[in-house]
Amino acid sequence: DIVMTQSPDSLAVSLGERATVNCKSSQSVFYSSNNKNYLAWYQQKPGQPPKLLIYWASTRESGVPDRFSGSGSGTDFTLTISSLQAEDVAVYYCQQYYSTPKTFGQGTKVDIK
Amino acid sequence: QVQLQQWGAGLLKPSETLSLTCAVSGGSVSSSNYYWGWIRQPPGKGLEWLGEINQYGLTNYNPSLKSRVTMSVDTSKNHFSLNLSSVTAADTAVYYCARVVVPFGEAYYFDYWGQGALVAVSS
Numbered sequence: 287d288i289v290m291t292q293s294p295d296s297l298a299v300s301l302g303e304r305a306t307v308n309c310k311s312s313q314s315v316f317y318s319s320n321n322k323n324y325l326a327w328y329q330q331k332p333g334q335p336p337k338l339l340i341y342w343a344s345t346r347e348s349g350v351p352d353r354f355s356g357s358g359s360g361t362d363f364t365l366t367i368s369s370l371q372a373e374d375v376a377v378y379y380c381q382q383y384y385s386t387p388k389t390f391g392q393g394t395k396v397d398i399k
Numbered sequence: 400q401v402q403l404q405q406w407g408a409g410l411l412k413p414s415e416t417l418s419l420t421c422a423v424s425g426g427s428v429s430s431s432n433y434y435w436g437w438i439r440q441p442p443g444k445g446l447e448w449l450g451e452i453n454q455y456g457l458t459n460y461n462p463s464l465k466s467r468v469t470m471s472v473d474t475s476k477n478h479f480s481l482n483l484s485s486v487t488a489a490d491t492a493v494y495y496c497a498r499v500v501v502p503f504g505e506a507y508y509f510d511y512w513g514q515g516a517l518v519a520v521s522s
Contacts, residue, residue, distance in 0.1 A: 326508040335495050335512035336446065347510065379446060383507040387461040388448040 288312050288382050292391035298399040305367040307394045309380035314360045317384065324384035327356055327365045330393075331376045339378075340365065372398065401425040403513035405496045407481075411520045417483040421496030421513050428477050429454045434499035434506035435472065435479040439492040440515075447492075451499050451506050452479055459506065486520045493517050 289312040299305040315324045323343035328336035338347045340356035343363055353368045367374055375398060380391040407419035421435070428435055436451035450460035452470040460468050464483070472479040483490060494516050497509040 320503070324507065328509075335497075335515050336509070337512070338508060338510050341500070341508045381446075381508065386459055387463070390446040390448070392445045 287387055288315065288385060288389050290380055290382055290389050290391035292378075292380060292394045294394060295392070296395040296397065298397045299367075299370045300399045301372065302369050303399075305370050305374070305396050307365040307378050307380075307396070309358075309363040309365070309391050311361045311363075311382055311384075315382045315384035316360050323359050323363070324382055325356075325358075325363055326381045326383065327354075328379045328381065329374075329376045330379065336379060367396070370396070370398070401498060401511045403496050403498065403511055405494075405513040405516050407494075407516055407518070409516065409518055411486050411518065413487050413520060413522055414485055415520075417486050417490065417494075417518055417520075418480065419494055419496070419516055419518070420478050420480045422476070422478040423498075424477075426498070427474075428472055428479055429474045432501055434459075434501055436497045436499045436506070436509060437470065437481045438495045438497060438509070438512075439490075440495070441489075441492045449481065449483075449494075453501075453506075486518075488520050491519050491521075 291310045293308045325343040327340040330336040344356040355366050377393045377395050402424045405421040434451040434453045437449040452458045467484045469482040496513040498511040499506040
Protein backbone atom coordinates (compact mmCIF):
# COMPACT_ATOMS: atom_id res chain seq x y z
CA ASP A 287 0.00 0.00 0.00
CA ILE A 288 1.12 3.57 -0.63
CA VAL A 289 1.41 5.40 2.68
CA MET A 290 0.50 9.08 2.64
CA THR A 291 2.07 11.21 5.35
CA GLN A 292 0.96 14.78 5.94
CA SER A 293 2.75 17.52 7.81
CA PRO A 294 2.16 19.24 10.06
CA ASP A 295 -0.66 17.53 11.93
CA SER A 296 -2.07 20.96 12.71
CA LEU A 297 -1.28 24.59 12.10
CA ALA A 298 -2.69 27.95 13.05
CA VAL A 299 -2.43 30.88 10.68
CA SER A 300 -3.59 34.47 10.97
CA LEU A 301 -6.44 35.60 8.78
CA GLY A 302 -5.14 36.71 5.41
CA GLU A 303 -1.88 34.85 5.80
CA ARG A 304 -0.65 31.83 3.85
CA ALA A 305 -1.27 28.28 5.02
CA THR A 306 0.79 25.40 3.66
CA VAL A 307 0.02 21.70 4.06
CA ASN A 308 2.48 19.06 2.93
CA CYS A 309 1.84 15.51 1.76
CA LYS A 310 4.45 12.87 1.07
CA SER A 311 3.78 9.50 -0.53
CA SER A 312 5.82 6.38 0.21
CA GLN A 313 6.29 5.86 -3.53
CA SER A 314 5.85 8.01 -6.58
CA VAL A 315 2.29 8.67 -7.74
CA PHE A 316 3.47 10.14 -11.03
CA TYR A 317 2.44 8.23 -14.15
CA SER A 318 4.89 9.07 -16.91
CA SER A 319 2.71 7.82 -19.77
CA ASN A 320 0.26 10.70 -19.28
CA ASN A 321 2.47 13.05 -17.25
CA LYS A 322 0.03 13.18 -14.37
CA ASN A 323 0.31 12.95 -10.62
CA TYR A 324 -2.46 10.82 -9.18
CA LEU A 325 -3.14 12.95 -6.12
CA ALA A 326 -6.19 14.78 -4.78
CA TRP A 327 -6.85 17.15 -1.88
CA TYR A 328 -10.02 17.35 0.19
CA GLN A 329 -11.38 19.75 2.80
CA GLN A 330 -13.51 18.46 5.66
CA LYS A 331 -15.38 20.75 8.01
CA PRO A 332 -16.85 19.44 11.29
CA GLY A 333 -19.92 17.29 10.79
CA GLN A 334 -19.59 17.39 7.01
CA PRO A 335 -18.30 14.99 4.37
CA PRO A 336 -15.02 15.78 2.66
CA LYS A 337 -15.15 18.16 -0.27
CA LEU A 338 -12.93 17.77 -3.32
CA LEU A 339 -10.61 20.75 -3.77
CA ILE A 340 -7.81 19.64 -6.10
CA TYR A 341 -7.16 16.65 -8.38
CA TRP A 342 -4.22 15.67 -10.59
CA ALA A 343 -2.21 17.41 -7.86
CA SER A 344 -2.87 20.89 -9.19
CA THR A 345 -6.23 21.08 -10.98
CA ARG A 346 -8.76 23.03 -8.99
CA GLU A 347 -12.27 21.58 -8.83
CA SER A 348 -15.00 23.78 -10.29
CA GLY A 349 -16.23 26.33 -7.77
CA VAL A 350 -13.21 26.11 -5.49
CA PRO A 351 -11.79 29.58 -4.70
CA ASP A 352 -8.52 30.37 -6.42
CA ARG A 353 -6.79 30.98 -3.09
CA PHE A 354 -6.48 27.18 -2.96
CA SER A 355 -3.67 25.75 -5.06
CA GLY A 356 -1.86 22.44 -5.31
CA SER A 357 1.69 21.75 -6.38
CA GLY A 358 4.36 19.08 -6.36
CA SER A 359 5.24 15.93 -8.24
CA GLY A 360 6.39 12.39 -7.65
CA THR A 361 6.30 11.92 -3.90
CA ASP A 362 6.08 15.45 -2.49
CA PHE A 363 3.03 17.64 -2.70
CA THR A 364 1.74 20.87 -1.20
CA LEU A 365 -1.67 22.44 -0.69
CA THR A 366 -1.46 26.20 -0.30
CA ILE A 367 -4.16 28.55 0.92
CA SER A 368 -2.81 31.90 -0.20
CA SER A 369 -4.89 34.08 2.10
CA LEU A 370 -6.62 32.19 4.89
CA GLN A 371 -10.28 33.01 5.43
CA ALA A 372 -12.41 32.10 8.45
CA GLU A 373 -14.39 29.61 6.37
CA ASP A 374 -11.20 27.70 5.55
CA VAL A 375 -10.95 26.30 9.09
CA ALA A 376 -11.10 22.57 8.44
CA VAL A 377 -9.12 19.37 8.23
CA TYR A 378 -7.37 18.80 4.92
CA TYR A 379 -6.59 15.38 3.47
CA CYS A 380 -4.48 14.26 0.55
CA GLN A 381 -5.36 11.05 -1.31
CA GLN A 382 -3.49 9.00 -3.86
CA TYR A 383 -5.32 7.18 -6.62
CA TYR A 384 -2.24 5.79 -8.36
CA SER A 385 -2.82 2.29 -7.03
CA THR A 386 -5.28 0.16 -5.10
CA PRO A 387 -6.00 0.49 -2.27
CA LYS A 388 -6.60 4.21 -2.54
CA THR A 389 -5.12 5.79 0.57
CA PHE A 390 -5.44 9.07 2.42
CA GLY A 391 -3.10 11.08 4.56
CA GLN A 392 -3.88 11.32 8.26
CA GLY A 393 -5.20 14.87 7.88
CA THR A 394 -3.96 18.34 8.77
CA LYS A 395 -6.10 20.61 10.92
CA VAL A 396 -5.96 24.26 9.87
CA ASP A 397 -7.13 26.85 12.39
CA ILE A 398 -7.04 30.59 12.91
CA LYS A 399 -4.26 32.05 15.03
CA GLN B 400 -26.74 18.95 -9.04
CA VAL B 401 -25.73 15.44 -8.04
CA GLN B 402 -26.85 14.35 -4.60
CA LEU B 403 -26.12 11.14 -2.72
CA GLN B 404 -28.54 10.17 0.03
CA GLN B 405 -27.55 7.25 2.19
CA TRP B 406 -29.31 5.17 4.81
CA GLY B 407 -28.96 1.98 6.85
CA ALA B 408 -28.93 0.54 10.35
CA GLY B 409 -27.01 2.66 12.82
CA LEU B 410 -26.44 0.22 15.67
CA LEU B 411 -25.18 -3.31 15.26
CA LYS B 412 -24.02 -6.10 17.51
CA PRO B 413 -20.70 -7.85 16.94
CA SER B 414 -20.85 -10.51 14.20
CA GLU B 415 -23.84 -8.86 12.49
CA THR B 416 -23.77 -7.54 8.94
CA LEU B 417 -23.64 -3.84 8.17
CA SER B 418 -25.90 -2.79 5.30
CA LEU B 419 -26.00 0.67 3.79
CA THR B 420 -27.61 2.00 0.63
CA CYS B 421 -26.85 5.17 -1.27
CA ALA B 422 -29.39 6.69 -3.64
CA VAL B 423 -28.19 8.92 -6.44
CA SER B 424 -30.19 11.89 -7.69
CA GLY B 425 -29.23 14.33 -10.41
CA GLY B 426 -27.15 11.63 -12.05
CA SER B 427 -27.22 7.97 -13.05
CA VAL B 428 -25.37 4.99 -11.62
CA SER B 429 -25.45 3.68 -15.19
CA SER B 430 -23.05 6.37 -16.39
CA SER B 431 -19.80 5.01 -17.79
CA ASN B 432 -18.00 8.12 -16.54
CA TYR B 433 -18.23 7.15 -12.88
CA TYR B 434 -17.81 4.43 -10.34
CA TRP B 435 -19.59 4.49 -6.97
CA GLY B 436 -17.57 4.12 -3.83
CA TRP B 437 -17.57 3.77 -0.06
CA ILE B 438 -15.20 5.39 2.42
CA ARG B 439 -15.34 5.25 6.21
CA GLN B 440 -14.05 7.42 9.03
CA PRO B 441 -13.77 6.15 12.61
CA PRO B 442 -14.74 8.81 15.17
CA GLY B 443 -12.02 11.43 15.37
CA LYS B 444 -9.83 9.64 12.84
CA GLY B 445 -8.90 9.68 9.18
CA LEU B 446 -10.44 8.27 6.01
CA GLU B 447 -10.29 4.68 4.81
CA TRP B 448 -11.29 3.63 1.31
CA LEU B 449 -13.47 0.51 1.33
CA GLY B 450 -14.05 -0.04 -2.36
CA GLU B 451 -16.06 0.90 -5.43
CA ILE B 452 -18.39 -0.53 -8.05
CA ASN B 453 -19.42 0.39 -11.58
CA GLN B 454 -22.71 0.05 -13.42
CA TYR B 455 -21.88 -3.50 -14.52
CA GLY B 456 -21.13 -4.64 -11.00
CA LEU B 457 -17.37 -4.64 -11.49
CA THR B 458 -15.80 -4.06 -8.10
CA ASN B 459 -12.53 -2.99 -6.53
CA TYR B 460 -12.25 -3.72 -2.83
CA ASN B 461 -9.72 -2.78 -0.18
CA PRO B 462 -7.73 -5.98 0.37
CA SER B 463 -7.79 -5.38 4.11
CA LEU B 464 -11.56 -5.93 4.10
CA LYS B 465 -12.01 -7.98 0.95
CA SER B 466 -13.28 -11.12 2.62
CA ARG B 467 -16.05 -9.21 4.43
CA VAL B 468 -17.11 -6.59 1.88
CA THR B 469 -19.75 -6.91 -0.78
CA MET B 470 -20.94 -4.04 -2.96
CA SER B 471 -23.85 -4.06 -5.37
CA VAL B 472 -25.57 -1.69 -7.74
CA ASP B 473 -29.22 -1.47 -8.74
CA THR B 474 -29.54 0.52 -11.94
CA SER B 475 -33.36 0.30 -11.90
CA LYS B 476 -33.48 2.09 -8.55
CA ASN B 477 -30.43 4.24 -9.23
CA HIS B 478 -28.73 3.24 -6.04
CA PHE B 479 -25.80 1.19 -4.80
CA SER B 480 -25.17 -0.69 -1.59
CA LEU B 481 -22.51 -1.83 0.87
CA ASN B 482 -22.55 -4.95 3.00
CA LEU B 483 -19.85 -5.60 5.58
CA SER B 484 -20.11 -8.91 7.38
CA SER B 485 -18.94 -10.04 10.82
CA VAL B 486 -18.60 -6.54 12.21
CA THR B 487 -16.64 -5.74 15.35
CA ALA B 488 -16.18 -2.59 17.40
CA ALA B 489 -13.33 -1.68 15.04
CA ASP B 490 -15.91 -1.16 12.29
CA THR B 491 -17.56 1.67 14.21
CA ALA B 492 -17.31 4.67 11.91
CA VAL B 493 -19.10 7.21 9.78
CA TYR B 494 -19.61 5.56 6.42
CA TYR B 495 -19.70 7.74 3.32
CA CYS B 496 -20.83 6.91 -0.17
CA ALA B 497 -19.24 8.86 -2.99
CA ARG B 498 -19.11 9.25 -6.74
CA VAL B 499 -15.77 8.26 -8.21
CA VAL B 500 -14.51 10.02 -11.31
CA VAL B 501 -13.37 7.77 -14.17
CA PRO B 502 -11.48 9.91 -16.70
CA PHE B 503 -9.35 7.19 -18.29
CA GLY B 504 -11.41 4.07 -17.66
CA GLU B 505 -10.25 3.61 -14.09
CA ALA B 506 -11.74 5.00 -10.89
CA TYR B 507 -9.80 7.80 -9.37
CA TYR B 508 -10.96 10.59 -7.03
CA PHE B 509 -14.24 11.37 -5.30
CA ASP B 510 -16.16 14.41 -6.46
CA TYR B 511 -19.52 14.05 -4.68
CA TRP B 512 -20.11 12.59 -1.25
CA GLY B 513 -23.11 11.47 0.74
CA GLN B 514 -23.81 13.08 4.09
CA GLY B 515 -22.42 10.14 6.02
CA ALA B 516 -24.03 7.52 8.24
CA LEU B 517 -22.72 6.69 11.69
CA VAL B 518 -22.64 2.97 12.32
CA ALA B 519 -21.82 1.85 15.84
CA VAL B 520 -21.00 -1.72 16.79
CA SER B 521 -21.59 -2.59 20.41
CA SER B 522 -22.76 -5.56 22.40
